[in-house]
Amino acid sequence: MEQTMNRFLEFVATLDRNPRWALLFCLAVFAMVMIPAALRPLWYDELVTYYIAMSPSWDRFLESVQTVDLQPPLNFLLVRISILLLGDSDFSARVPSLLAFVAASLVVFQLVRHRLGGLFGLMGMAVFWCVWLVYFAVEARPYALMLALLCCGLYCWLAAIERPRWSRWHTGLTVSLAALFLTHCFAPLFGSAIGVGELVRSVERRRLDRRIWLAILLPLLILPLYFPLLRTAHSMRFSPALESTMALLSTFYYSLVMILLPVVGIVVVLGYAVRDSGKPWCKIIRSHELAFCLTTLAMPALVGVYCMISGIQFVGRYGIGAMLGVTLLVVAILARLLRNPGTVLLITVLLVGLFVWSKGLTGMQMGRYRNVSLQYREIEPNLPFITANGMTFLEMDRREPTQLAARLFYLTNNEAALHYIKSNMFEGLVHVQRLFPIRGQVVSYEQFLATHRRFLVFAMPSDHENWLLPKLKDDGATISLRMEAEQTGYLDRHVYEVVLPGPVATINGN
Numbered sequence: 178m179e180q181t182m183n184r185f186l187e188f189v190a191t192l193d194r195n196p197r198w199a200l201l202f203c204l205a206v207f208a209m210v211m212i213p214a215a216l217r218p219l220w221y222d223e224l225v226t227y228y229i230a231m232s233p234s235w236d237r238f239l240e241s242v243q244t245v246d247l248q249p250p251l252n253f254l255l256v257r258i259s260i261l262l263l264g265d266s267d268f269s270a271r272v273p274s275l276l277a278f279v280a281a282s283l284v285v286f287q288l289v290r291h292r293l294g295g296l297f298g299l300m301g302m303a304v305f306w307c308v309w310l311v312y313f314a315v316e317a318r319p320y321a322l323m324l325a326l327l328c329c330g331l332y333c334w335l336a337a338i339e340r341p342r343w344s345r346w347h348t349g350l351t352v353s354l355a356a357l358f359l360t361h362c363f364a365p366l367f368g369s370a371i372g373v374g375e376l377v378r379s380v381e382r383r384r385l386d387r388r389i390w391l392a393i394l395l396p397l398l399i400l401p402l403y404f405p406l407l408r409t410a411h412s413m414r415f416s417p418a419l420e421s422t423m424a425l426l427s428t429f430y431y432s433l434v435m436i437l438l439p440v441v442g443i444v445v446v447l448g449y450a451v452r453d454s455g456k457p458w459c460k461i462i463r464s465h466e467l468a469f470c471l472t473t474l475a476m477p478a479l480v481g482v483y484c485m486i487s488g489i490q491f492v493g494r495y496g497i498g499a500m501l502g503v504t505l506l507v508v509a510i511l512a513r514l515l516r517n518p519g520t521v522l523l524i525t526v527l528l529v530g531l532f533v534w535s536k537g538l539t540g541m542q543m544g545r546y547r548n549v550s551l552q553y554r555e556i557e558p559n560l561p562f563i564t565a566n567g568m569t570f571l572e573m574d575r576r577e578p579t580q581l582a583a584r585l586f587y588l589t590n591n592e593a594a595l596h597y598i599k600s601n602m603f604e605g606l607v608h609v610q611r612l613f614p615i616r617g618q619v620v621s622y623e624q625f626l627a628t629h630r631r632f633l634v635f636a637m638p639s640d641h642e643n644w645l646l647p648k649l650k651d652d653g654a655t656i657s658l659r660m661e662a663e664q665t666g667y668l669d670r671h672v673y674e675v676v677l678p679g680p681v682a683t684i685n686g687n
Contacts, residue, residue: 193296329353
């Protein structure tokens with residue numbers, strides 16, 4: 178027994194000194210869990226990324242960025258490069274995000290390993306993966322890239338402050354922040370966490386590190402690029418169901434730590450049970466690093482308040498930078514409680530297992546693509562097929578066969594949308610039709626009803642973006658349910674047949 182224990186302790190010590198193979202194993206597990214989700218069809222937001230990335234001209238690219246997606250251009254360029262290198266597929270569009278998240282994970286591993294050793298580095302990476310925002314590793318959107326660049330900026334900053342002269346780490350800090358600011362309009366808020374950390378360091382030192390401040394402030398020259406994007410964003414009206422609230426913000430923070438709370442609780446109990454007290458706080462995390470972590474955690478609240486004031490929808494992915502802060506703080510707590518390498522390995526295995534088990538985070542997203550009913554394709558195949566939701570329209574246009582795409586419509590009417598659902602979120606699809614190579618048709622409500630009296634509507638009555646069915650009902654249409662499916666691969670799952678008698682009351686709109 179003693180010999181076995183000695184061998185185990187020797188194995189753990191070797192793993193702590195050289196965790197290379199364990200790291201490769203963990204990355205293989207990550208790929209096994211995440212790649213299947215990366216193969217699913219692109220959804221609405223990702224299709225916007227795809228079409229902008231594949232714009233046929235620079236003018237079209239700039240116009241699409243400024244009028245459709247309202248984000249800086251870096252992620253679109255990387256997606257285009259990925260598709261050109263790997264071929265035109267849904268997976269290729271997600272490769273930049275997947276690689277960015279892996280890069281972020283490796284930075285977290287190296288940051289923690291440098292301070293606490295290889296086993297804690299593996300633990301830090303496992304904690305990172307257990308945060309629910311890991312899902313954005315397989316989204317063709319800028320969030321994983323934003324997180325990776327924030328991680329790189331932190332790494333370069335911590336390395337640069339150890340150098341007495343301008344070094345490659347100073348340059349890396351400037352480049353990381355500049356690239357970060359080119360990923361998302363909220364990225365500068367998380368980049369400012371490095372500025373807050375450096376401010377705390379400056380107060381402690383009682384003098385400014387001019388080289389560091391120059392590296393931090395230079396990327397601010399990029400910020401004027403945001404102004405036209407924000408002006409367009411403020412013209413949009415979101416459904417009241419999507420309004421930003423304090424309850425929504427609280428849910429975000431709860432979700433951020435929910436899956437980690439049981440693990441931390443186990444470690445606390447275990448630490449006290451075996452008196453396995455770890456390193457003192459001063460050797461785990463320094464004050465300027467703590468300031469950085471706390472600032473990243475505060476930024477989603479600031480974003481949420483801004484969204485409440487401006488009427489912009491707040492979604493959890495806007496706060497992805499907090500993922501880095503919560504990871505480093507949780508690791509700091511675990512390092513304070515744990516000293517025994519065997520216990521650290523045990524908790525790391527537990528966290529990796531938790532990540533594999535919680536692949537339901539991706540599995541839930543895959544659920545809508547399993548056991549789908551295609552019956553909607555066979556119902557009255559000669560009638561126009563209208564989607565009540567703009568997301569469904571763009572997704573069907575991409576995935577459906579030519580026969581259905583040829584009779585696919587989305588109807589617009591700004592005043593009707595604002596009247597029935599208080600939102601004009603998808604009225605901009607009229608611009609999408611001009612900018613993107615879609616097969617379906619976006620036409621005004623009045624224009625369509627002037628020439629069609631019988632058609633199909635694909636909808637969900639509970640959808641907060643569905644203004645079309647209430648409007649048709651008020652215009653005297655006879656609406657009958659033709660199909661109700663559990664899964665169709667889209668948000669909409671009901672098909673209605675609509676018959677309109679006589680002339681239609683007109684609402685002036687688009």
